[in-house]
Amino acid sequence: MSLYSTLLLIPCVFYVSAYESYIDLIPNGENVKYTSCSNLTNWQAVGHVTAGYTGNPFQRNLFGEAFAAANYTWTADLCNADSDMDGMKNGDELGFINCTLASVWRTDPSSVTLTTPEGHPGICEVTADTPAGVNCDSVNADIPAAQC
Numbered sequence: 129m130s131l132y133s134t135l136l137l138i139p140c141v142f143y144v145s146a147y148e149s150y151i152d153l154i155p156n157g158e159n160v161k162y163t164s165c166s167n168l169t170n171w172q173a174v175g176h177v178t179a180g181y182t183g184n185p186f187q188r189n190l191f192g193e194a195f196a197a198a199n200y201t202w203t204a205d206l207c208n209a210d211s212d213m214d215g216m217k218n219g220d221e222l223g224f225i226n227c228t229l230a231s232v233w234r235t236d237p238s239s240v241t242l243t244t245p246e247g248h249p250g251i252c253e254v255t256a257d258t259p260a261g262v263n264c265d266s267v268n269a270d271i272p273a274a275q276c
Contacts, residue, residue: 155224162248165276191250204230215257221247
């Protein structure tokens with residue numbers, strides 16, 4: 129590999145690893161899954177419209193927008209919010225059921241018990257809790273995996 133090729137690759141490595149570090153800033157960030165078109169996908173890029181680092185990596189989903197607005201910090205407000213409008217709090221979808229412990233989790237994650245994630249905080253998933261009038265197909269219009 130030439131020196132020129134190596135220099136071109138270095139920014140790419142830092143670029144991808146920077147996004148991966150956000151996984152650690154979100155409770156259960158490494159365990160978020162989404163079932164689209166009957167395919168279960170491990171959603172590595174929780175705040176983005178694609179599951180991995182493909183497509184437009186800068187395009188955020190609704191949770192990603194809220195996370196950015198919170199300065200990339202897990203807060204009680206972000207936990208209690210329903211970013212994707214599907215009727216489930218972000219915390220419940222991520223398996224973080226006690227939002228009052230958000231600041232404790234940020235400083236000592238092992239001291240807070242997490243449950244299995246119940247959904248995806250950035251993809252509207254129709255459940256019994258989805259408010260009347262919310263059209264998840266419209267909410268998810270920019271998310272390729274949600275188009276079946």
